[in-house]
Amino acid sequence: MTTRSGSASYDGFGKDGKGHVCTQSGVLSHAQYGFGSRFEDGIGTNPEELIAAAHASCFTMALSFALAGAGFTAGRLDTTAKVTLEKDGDGFTITKSALDLKAVIDGIPPEQFAAIAAEAKANCPVSKLFNAEITLTHTLNP
Template sequence: MSMKKSASAVWQGSLKEGRGQVSTESGALKEVAYNFGQRFEGKPGSNPEELVGAAHASCYSMALSMIMGEAGLEPEKIETEATVTLSQDDGGFSISAVHLKTRVRSPGADQAAFQDAADKAKAGCPVSKLLNAEITLDATLEN
């Protein structure tokens, strides 16, 4: 089985003075603006790294839910934040790291079984597999 999803971006102008818009096939994002200042200068607005973070956090949360369910652990709530690091070296820019921080409410869940599920989700979610970056994880179980 394979599925295809698409997104698109349009960029107009030079790197520093130009601007772009990103959209998704589903319509979840429709002509969302981004520019140099938003990406490299901390100005408010969207940028590719936060979109990667959103994709990773949502993918990880779904994978964790599945793996916990397979282990007989039923999560009531999974909250995940992905912090994406954009680094520059002699080879240019790269996403060098992603830190996942997840908090899970699962009454009665065993800590060791939870940690095992959290680690398996980190390694196995499709976005983790896509990224060529160091991926770290802080997983907290709230009972």
Template sequence: MTEKTASIHWEGSGKKGKGEISTETGALERYPYGFASRFEDDRRGTNPEEILAAAHAACFTMAFSFACDKAGFATEKIDAQARVRLSPQGEGFVIDRIALTLNADVPGIDEAKFQEIAQAAKRDCPLSKALASVAEISLQATLTTGAP
């Protein structure tokens, strides 16, 4: 069993407030976020959806690689992306879509097996399971190197 932590420090109220995100590993250390980096085009900070996208893409990529290993296929290179959509709902917001994209070099695998493993990894990665309430989690998977 493993547990990881992140912490937030916030000062100010609502739109004028500013926060800092720190992670246990130090990968993020007092990294800024706030209204402008979440809802406007301020690129000097991050936001919860961007961090969620990174986490989901990372989890899915590892699940895919491990599943390929288990099936007897060694992954050579994997590029993945997650796009998280935050939409207005009533008085607040909801994450209503996550779109995963996968491009992978997996020598010796055929397209059908590749798609089967990719879909299973999307379904079974711990973050996909944790995000089961998201209305749509899609996957576009492209095999860039496969069977000879």
């Protein structure tokens, strides 16, 4: 079992509040977040982009290991995740994570690639965490 942690603080409330987020690794150390960075074009991060980065990296690593397990040894995978936050009554809900994959892999049949990518999407730990629609588009050897 592996346990990782992140933390957040928020001083003040609502639109006037300001927050900071940190990760155990120190990659994020008191990174600013707040209303402006979440709902406007303010400086700082927000939960949705952190979730998007987590989903893109988890899926890409899962796919990398699945391709290695299928005997492929070289290539490149580039994934972007776009997480959608929608108004839901009085609050908000993350309703979608759209993965967009660009892959360069020599010698893989498109049908095999699509099947391996779909399995990685369904089985990466972050995909399993979501109770949201998760889509995947991919381009092989663009």
